[in-house]
Amino acid sequence: MEEVKETKICSKCSIEKSVDEFGVRKDTKDGLNSCCKECIRIRSKMQYAKDLLKSRELSRLRSRKRAINYPDYTKQRKRNSYDNNRLMFVLKNRLNIAKKENILHDNKEILYEYLKDRWNRHECEICHKRLILGDKFSKDNSPSIDRIVPELGYVIDNISIICHRCNRIKNDATWQEHLMISNWQKEKEEIFRNRNVVNLT
Numbered sequence: 544m545e546e547v548k549e550t551k552i553c554s555k556c557s558i559e560k561s562v563d564e565f566g567v568r569k570d571t572k573d574g575l576n577s578c579c580k581e582c583i584r585i586r587s588k589m590q591y592a593k594d595l596l597k598s599r600e601l602s603r604l605r606s607r608k609r610a611i612n613y614p615d616y617t618k619q620r621k622r623n624s625y626d627n628n629r630l631m632f633v634l635k636n637r638l639n640i641a642k643k644e645n646i647l648h649d650n651k652e653i654l655y656e657y658l659k660d661r662w663n664r665h666e667c668e669i670c671h672k673r674l675i676l677g678d679k680f681s682k683d684n685s686p687s688i689d690r691i692v693p694e695l696g697y698v699i700d701n702i703s704i705i706c707h708r709c710n711r712i713k714n715d716a717t718w719q720e721h722l723m724i725s726n727w728q729k730e731k732e733e734i735f736r737n738r739n740v741v742n743l744t
């Protein structure tokens with residue numbers, strides 16, 4: 544009768560261990576792996592770490608190659624991710640205020656999806672001037688998120704991307720009020736236009 548071994552020496556760590564600590568392998572004499580389970584675990588972990596480093600290095604190389612071959616593409620991608628981050632930043636800021644002041648609003652993920660494309664057009668929806676993302680101080684051509692009808696809050700279809708100047712002019716006035724002011728302003732200017740004293744546009 545064949546003698547059944549209770550222990551086995553691992554070929555890797557050279558420690559004598561119970562046969563339970565070795566994995567089954569059909570093509571060996573004793574039907575067990577030559578290395579213990581622990582050694583195999585360590586080896587696969589190390590392999591995983593190596594692969595991970597390799598894939599990181601590969602993607603780094605790829606993006607470096609792309610930056611050389613397609614500088615515009617890389618610039619645009621960086622630009623887009625910066626722009627999208629800025630949108631999220633502005634949106635969070637608006638919604639924090641909305642929460643504090645009990646202004647109606649959709650959740651930020653929904654609003655973000657709704658605004659993303661409009662934001663990346665870099666164009667005021669009212670005057671169609673180009674919008675520039677500057678530093679934290681708003682200028683006339685900085686983008687802003689506008690509530691078309693302020694009372695309706697930050698909800699889909701009631702928000703738009705307009706320039707800071709248009710937003711400042713629009714403020715909380717209704718279109719009727721704007722019309723009233725425009726008509727009055729036009730009427731008053733007519734007087735001077737007729738006198739031909741100044742060149743008014």
Ligand SMILES: [Zn+2]
Nearest residue numbers: 553556579582
């Ligand atoms: Zn071992």
Ligand SMILES: [Zn+2]
Nearest residue numbers: 667670706709
């Ligand atoms: Zn504008």
